[in-house]
Amino acid sequence: MEGFWWGLVGSSSLVLGALLVLWRTPSRRLTGLIMAFGAGVLISAVAYDLVEDASESAGGWLLLAGLAAGALTFFVGDLLIDRSGGDHRKRSTGAQSSGAGGAIALGTVLDGVPESVVLGSTLVGGGGVSIAVLVAVFVSNLPEAMAATVGLRQAGMSTVRLLSLWGSTTLVSAVAAGIGYAALAGAPPEILAVVQAFAAGALLTMLVDTMIPEASQFGGPVTGLVTVLGFASAFGLSAIGG
Template identity: 30%
Template sequence: MPESILVLLLALGAGASMPVGALFARFDQLHPAWLGSEWRHFIVAFGGGALISAIALVLVPDGVAKLSTPAAGLCFAAGGVTFFLLDIALNRLQSAAGQLVAMLSDFIPEAIALGAAFAAGENTGLLLAFLITLQNLPEGFNAFEELARSGKLAQGTIITAFCAMALLGPAAGLAGYFWLGQYPTVMGALMLFASGGILYLVFDDIAPQAKLENTWMPALGAVAGFLLGLIGSMLAG
């Protein structure tokens, strides 16, 4: 199979986990008793653990290898500050799309990094595809619930939109493979920028949502999300 086709399929599969997560949330709304509050918080925390594993195991190590220390620090800080400003803007607009924006904001740069990894002959492409899939499932779940609660869009429309957004993955992956893979410094900057933004989102949005009094399941969810990322990293290595 041509490598470009593999990139396309991996990015498409990772993107498809967004509407899959949304369908899971839709089923949960139709049958609210089957999942329960603890497992909903577990899913939120699982997504946070998977996001942190992507930062710790792929994005930051690969990013700092391509940049000087001052440049790496600047890119990481810029990502955190940018997502902070975006969060303020969404709050002022009273938008219900916070989870949706967060999902796309980490999915697109990670898909670009996936394609660039294959173009550079690195062994992190498969791992990154696996981690993106782990992230997008709970993020799709959370984003659907947030949008559905707002009542501004029909639930079928939300799922259709998620399916359309999944197609951004192949476009971003092929852009990384054919274009940005030739510029390792740019890719390193993008990875660290995304890392700073993702870390902000985890502690501003995901971790507070995962908190639930008198239960330990959410914390275990974060451990499980990171654990799967760690296992994937060791297998890829």
């Protein structure tokens, strides 16, 4: 239950992002800049709270295998979902109108599960949840939900369906965090390291596929600076926590 509740906190920004858009639709540039900041935060969390931690318990080849497996797993799953009508699911342009609702929902869950499992795994060892990873999950989910909600509204999805989509995704992510904690509690350090590397590979692939294109297209010339700001902010939290 502890993993579940922390997962719920981290993924609650999905609902918050949708509510913000339903209250007042942001400009595409603002959405892109928030997306850039979230991408920077998540990149930092992957580098310092996943890969660096994992490197202390497992050798380089094992970590490379975990990274490759995570990246390939997400790539194949995402490719199948895209071909089923879930492509452009997090775009703010309304391109989702040509897709399938079920595939969009499934793809949204696919994007959120790896980071939630990682969030739950940070509880292993009894040291409490990693604040840096919690902030990374929360901040990165917010712009994803905002951009996708803008696009889904333009594609004609009703308010009830939107809130149902993000509410169910939040619950699934919370369950994934709980499962991550329960499944990895007592696991050897090498197994935990491989899981962290696997999640890192999946998250990096997701970033390039869904977040960075939106940020680059609409954020304007300061997109890179905002991404670095997000990276530095998360790194600072990680350093303080360490």
